Amino acid sequence: xxxxxxxxxxxxxxxxxxxxxxxxxxxxxxxxxxxxxxxxxxxxxxxxxxxxxxxxxxxxxxxxxxxxxxxxxxxxxxxxxxxxxxxxxxxxxxxxxxxxxxxxxxxxxxxxxxxxxxxxxxxxxxxxxxxxxxxxxxxxxxxxxxxxxxxxxxxxxxxxxxxxxxxxxxxxxxxxxxxxxxxxxxxxxxxxxxxxxxxxxxxxxxxxxxxxxxxxxxxxxxxxxxxxxxxxxxxxxxxxxxxxxxxxxxxxxxxxxxxxxxxxxxxxxxxxxxxxxxxxxxxxxxxxxxxxxxxxxxxxxxxxxxxxxxxxxxxxxxxxxxxxxxxxxxxxxxxxxxxxxxxxxxxxxxxxxxxxxxxxxxxxxxxxxxx
Amino acid sequence: xxxxxxxxxxxxxxxxxxxxxxxxxxxxxxxxxxxxxxxxxxxxxxxxxxxxxxxxxxxxxxxxxxxxxxxxxxxxxxxxxxxxxxxxxxxxxxxxxxxxxxxxxxxxxxxxxxxxxxxxxxxxxxxxxxxxxxxxxxxxxxxxxxxxxxxxxxxxxxxxxxxxxxxxxxxxxxxxxxxxxxxxxxxxxxxxxxxxxxxxxxxxxxxxxxxxxxxxxxxxxxxxxxxxxxxxxxxxxxxxxxxxxxxxxxxxxxxxxxxxxxxxxxxxxxxxxxxxxxxxxxxxxxxxxxxxxxxxxxxxxxxxxxxxxxxxxxxxxxxxxxxxxxxxxxxxxxxxxxxxxxxxxxxxxxxxxxxxxxxxxxxxxxxxxxxxxxxxxxxxxxxxxxxxxxxxxxxxxxxxxxxxxxxxxxxxxxxxxxxxxxxxxxxxxxxxxxxxxxxxxxxxxxxxxxxxxxxxxxxxxxxxxxxxxxxxxxxxxxxxxxxxxxxxxxxxxxxxxxxxxxxxxxxxxxxxxxxxxxxxxxxxxxxxxx
Numbered sequence: 001x002x003x004x005x006x007x008x009x010x011x012x013x014x015x016x017x018x019x020x021x022x023x024x025x026x027x028x029x030x031x032x033x034x035x036x037x038x039x040x041x042x043x044x045x046x047x048x049x050x051x052x053x054x055x056x057x058x059x060x061x062x063x064x065x066x067x068x069x070x071x072x073x074x075x076x077x078x079x080x081x082x083x084x085x086x087x088x089x090x091x092x093x094x095x096x097x098x099x100x101x102x103x104x105x106x107x108x109x110x111x112x113x114x115x116x117x118x119x120x121x122x123x124x125x126x127x128x129x130x131x132x133x134x135x136x137x138x139x140x141x142x143x144x145x146x147x148x149x150x151x152x153x154x155x156x157x158x159x160x161x162x163x164x165x166x167x168x169x170x171x172x173x174x175x176x177x178x179x180x181x182x183x184x185x186x187x188x189x190x191x192x193x194x195x196x197x198x199x200x201x202x203x204x205x206x207x208x209x210x211x212x213x214x215x216x217x218x219x220x221x222x223x224x225x226x227x228x229x230x231x232x233x234x235x236x237x238x239x240x241x242x243x244x245x246x247x248x249x250x251x252x253x254x255x256x257x258x259x260x261x262x263x264x265x266x267x268x269x270x271x272x273x274x275x276x277x278x279x280x281x282x283x284x285x286x287x288x289x290x291x292x293x294x295x296x297x298x299x300x301x302x303x304x305x306x307x308x309x310x311x312x313x314x315x316x317x318x319x320x321x322x323x324x325x326x327x328x329x330x331x332x333x334x335x336x337x338x339x340x341x342x343x344x345x346x347x348x349x350x351x352x353x354x355x356x357x358x359x360x361x362x363x364x365x366x367x368x369x370x371x
Numbered sequence: 372x373x374x375x376x377x378x379x380x381x382x383x384x385x386x387x388x389x390x391x392x393x394x395x396x397x398x399x400x401x402x403x404x405x406x407x408x409x410x411x412x413x414x415x416x417x418x419x420x421x422x423x424x425x426x427x428x429x430x431x432x433x434x435x436x437x438x439x440x441x442x443x444x445x446x447x448x449x450x451x452x453x454x455x456x457x458x459x460x461x462x463x464x465x466x467x468x469x470x471x472x473x474x475x476x477x478x479x480x481x482x483x484x485x486x487x488x489x490x491x492x493x494x495x496x497x498x499x500x501x502x503x504x505x506x507x508x509x510x511x512x513x514x515x516x517x518x519x520x521x522x523x524x525x526x527x528x529x530x531x532x533x534x535x536x537x538x539x540x541x542x543x544x545x546x547x548x549x550x551x552x553x554x555x556x557x558x559x560x561x562x563x564x565x566x567x568x569x570x571x572x573x574x575x576x577x578x579x580x581x582x583x584x585x586x587x588x589x590x591x592x593x594x595x596x597x598x599x600x601x602x603x604x605x606x607x608x609x610x611x612x613x614x615x616x617x618x619x620x621x622x623x624x625x626x627x628x629x630x631x632x633x634x635x636x637x638x639x640x641x642x643x644x645x646x647x648x649x650x651x652x653x654x655x656x657x658x659x660x661x662x663x664x665x666x667x668x669x670x671x672x673x674x675x676x677x678x679x680x681x682x683x684x685x686x687x688x689x690x691x692x693x694x695x696x697x698x699x700x701x702x703x704x705x706x707x708x709x710x711x712x713x714x715x716x717x718x719x720x721x722x723x724x725x726x727x728x729x730x731x732x733x734x735x736x737x738x739x740x741x742x743x744x745x746x747x748x749x750x751x752x753x754x755x756x757x758x759x760x761x762x763x764x765x766x767x768x769x770x771x772x773x774x775x776x777x778x779x780x781x782x783x784x785x786x787x788x789x790x791x792x793x794x795x796x797x798x799x800x801x802x803x804x805x806x807x808x809x810x811x812x813x814x815x816x817x818x819x820x821x822x823x824x825x826x827x828x829x830x831x832x833x834x835x836x837x838x839x840x841x842x843x844x845x846x847x848x849x850x851x852x853x854x855x856x857x858x859x860x861x862x863x864x865x866x867x868x869x870x871x872x873x874x875x876x877x878x879x880x881x882x883x884x885x886x887x888x889x890x891x892x893x894x895x896x897x898x899x900x901x
Contacts (some may be wrong), residue, residue, distance in 0.1 A: 246739040252720030
């Protein structure tokens with residue numbers, strides 16, 4: 001049985017991929033920074049290929065679009081806050097390894113509840129009471145949309161990914177239905193700006209800032225969630241359940257209870273995000289009220305490794321690029337998808353660079369000849 | 372190059388066995404994983420018709436080295452020679468073509484197929500499968516080496532030892548001349564081990580080269596011709612087994628003199644703590660895993676639980692700890708204050724809320740006992756996180772506890788804020804055991820407490836268990852090494868197929884007796900009730 005003669009010393013593989021034992025924070029962030037730079041270069045190349053403009057001008061256009069005027073600057077802040085609060089809302093669910101991809105639906109339901117409150121109680125209730133009611137009802141709507149899949153997950157171990165995803169479409173259809181009822185003006189197939197003259201149910205100005213309340217509410221939620229997750233017993237339970245249900249049972253944690261309780265929290269924040277969008281920004285409701293931010297926030301949460309402070313930076317950067325590319329799209333006569341392309345390129349690099357943070361490549365060094 | 376090999380051989384083997392040609396020779400093999408050097412300049416050789424033991428503690432790089440030979444890892448440096456020719460092994464396929472066959476600790480067999488089907492699985496064959504001819508070939512092989520195997524038996528009907536036989540025959544059928552066995556006796560009873568060794572000796576006679584990876588010193592002495600010792604990835608030396616003793620091997624393995632005695636005291640002031648009355652339970656698939664199990668455990672003694680892997684040990688401990696529901700039967704707890712609590716319908720949280728201090732070190736350390744992605748401090752509070760004030764967790768006490776455990780049990784960690792999953796197996800176990808003992812339990816249940824631990828740590832753990840026993844704790848210890856159970860415990864309960872095969876006095880029983888009971892063929896043993 002001398003088959004071994006058939007195997008002559010094979011060549012070593014050219015590239016070997018090995019897992020890194022560990023990487024310093026400094027190095028990891030350096031890799032991410034390089035990825036950002038690369039993504040900007042590729043974005044520039046794409047834009048130049050489409051518009052034929054000088055890339056420097058294009059980037060100046062992006063900056064001008066995002067923060068060039070006071071109004072644009074505050075729109076960027078407003079959008080950042082919305083993306084941030086959704087990501088914060090998703091954090092406890094993801095920490096528990098409950099793959100909630102239904103934030104879009106949860107925030108749409110929150111937004112729908114807000115619009116309903118504004119339409120039906122806008123003329124009868126004082127503004128402060130109406131706002132309190134809006135927050136309560138929008139949270140409740142988000143909770144309902146989140147607790148349904150949580151209940152089925154806890155008691156029947158259904159797949160939460162499919163369940164939450166499908167509920168997004170249900171939410172969209174409900175909104176379509178309501179738009180028919182609330183159409184204003186008739187035949188426009190939109191709800192229009194709600195209470196545009198009375199501004200009832202709109203988040204008021206604070207310190208003379210239009211979006212002041214948005215910032216205060218979102219940063220407060222961020223801080224509370226940070227403490228809840230890091231120092232609270234609930235946060236600890238969520239982390240244990242996320243690691244292993246067996247460990248949780250061993251520790252005497254009621255896994256079902258934690259799943260449902262955490263999704264109530266997650267859904268409430270996402271529902272609240274809907275209220276902040278409608279009451280604190282758009283003042284209308286449509287199926288594009290979510291604008292895919294329920295999905296973008298998933299990426300924000302993961303890229304930040306669930307660190308709330310990193311989430312602020314990541315969401316600010318993404319929104320900055322989005323707002324900027326909306327500007328250059330109009331400037332150079334491109335359609336709205338240009339901003340999606342830019343966001344896509346940036347995300348590709350940012351997510352792709354995680355590979356280089358976790359693994360390193362070893363290239364084949366020429367070995368000395370034997371014999 | 373050849374000269375160099377010859378010189379090397381003389382140098383390392385010291386002139387023994389030089390006449391025989393080396394089937395395998397590793398020269399200065401180094402393998403790194405990031406910063407960790409798993410194998411640092413390791414050299415070894417096996418001749419034709421020789422059994423070589425590779426001895427080393429967990430984490431000494433034995434398995435990495437064998438994975439290099441079987442093509443799973445690629446070495447960073449060093450050369451490999453097979454039958455005197457230098458080779459590069461890039462994949463398990465290459466390794467097989469060189470006639471190297473590896474029998475892994477975890478079997479890779481298809482349960483619904485027969486032994487013969489598993490043996491030919493993946494082999495190129497003719498369009499028409501002639502099962503009769505294949506069966507005849509397999510029979511011929513098994514007869515030659517003295518295996519006990521029915522080729523048409525389905526795998527799911529087989530015992531662990533039979534499955535292992537299939538794995539061995541599988542590599543032989545494919546023409547392997549060099550067999551590597553990774554901890555082959557870990558799952559076998561003493562009788563099965565003896566049978567395996569007989570077969571291995573027959574194979575040696577037929578000119579096969581065999582490498583067995585082990586950390587059991589007795590087996591090294593019993594079976595192998597030579598033994599190569601590794602310590603922390605480094606090559607320590609190779610000696611002839613005839614010149615070695617248990618103590619000299621242990622010393623080579625650890626690098627310092629070790630005492631291999633367990634200081635067992637006689638139980639005093641026995642107090643009945645736990646009584647299990649006829650419990651029966653089923654697993655998720657609805658199969659009965661425990662049948663009418665009855666026994667008691669007393670404070671001041673160590674009750675050992677022996678049995679072939681999967682005989683219901685896990686289910687028994689989890690039922691007591693309130694992690695599994697039982698179909699019938701009762702579990703009673705007698706508190707030191709004289710109260711009797713029926714804990715069989717309670718969940719883990721209820722038992723904790725009653726202030727019954729039932730410590731439990733489960734078999735699955737990172738899947739149940741600890742949270743790998745948390746640091747030592749957070750893991751210390753896993754079972755007591757509710758003690759914090761109001762809404763917050765208290766991290767001060769767990770931190771003190773973590774520091775105390777690290778200090779007392781000599782845990783090798785950069786700090787108490789290191790993630791538990793980054794620790795080695797032995798240190799993980801120390802953290803878990805340290806936490807459970809710190810809860811000053813009245814009942815302490817441990818499953819395989821020294822699995823994966825080095826000798827010194829193992830003896831630290833045995834002493835800790837003895838310490839608990841002397842404090843009056845009822846210790847229940849599930850173990851796999853019968854020698855140790857016989858030395859450590861006061862009584863041993865043997866489980867076979869979910870039933871109690873017998874409860875024996877550890878001071879008066881022999882290993883073989885336990886082995887027979889484990890296989891369910893014992894006469895029930897003599898029950899020894901206090």
